[in-house]
């Protein structure tokens with residue numbers, strides 16, 4: 001039941017996006033609109049997948065973490081498809097130029113490849129072997145935040161709140177890591 005609720009809620013942005021684009025056809029700049037909906041949804045879902053790990057001692061939702069992460073990856077994949085298909089019209093030279101020349105694009109690309117690696121290694125078998133690298137999700141979160149800010153060129157109140165939350169998470173993880181290391185060294 002909870003799983004069904006997760007799927008229904010997380011697919012709402014996709015339904016909303018498709019309805020506006022293909023049924024009502026009332027979007028002025030479809031490419032920009034797809035970037036916004038897919039980018040923001042991917043970021044928010046990824047953020048929740050990290051929160052699930054952080055609160056596991058208090059509320060255990062760990063069995064849903066993988067699905068939530070994969071749905072977040074699905075939106076980031078749509079975001080990349082928007083770039084490759086609609087923005088670049090499959091022009092490989094344009095894609096390479098943009099990726100190498102614009103820092104916010106290559107930061108997005110690095111973040112995407114971290115998410116891709118995590119999605120591929122999320123199967124039971126591969127997760128055992130590669131789970132230690134899954135902590136790179138924190139790096140991906142930081143890169144996505146910078147990518148978002150650079151894409152906007154200015155900060156609004158939602159972004160400031162979001163950045164403060166990211167900083168708290170990153171400091172908390174760093175603090176836990178230092179504590180664990182100190183304990184091991186005693």
Ligand code: HEM
Pocket residue numbers: 032035036037038039040042043046076079080083105108109110111112115144147148151152
């Ligand atoms: C795969 C490589 C990526 C490319 C080529 C890319 C490209 C872009 C572009 C061109 C924009 C600017 C759109 C505009 O305002 O005109 C943008 C915005 C954005 N991207 Fe990405 N991106 C990538 C990866 C990611 C990833 C992995 C995430 C999150 C998981 C993400 C989240 C966002 C967000 C939140 C925005 C701002 C949307 C808005 O508020 O309008 N991007 N991206």
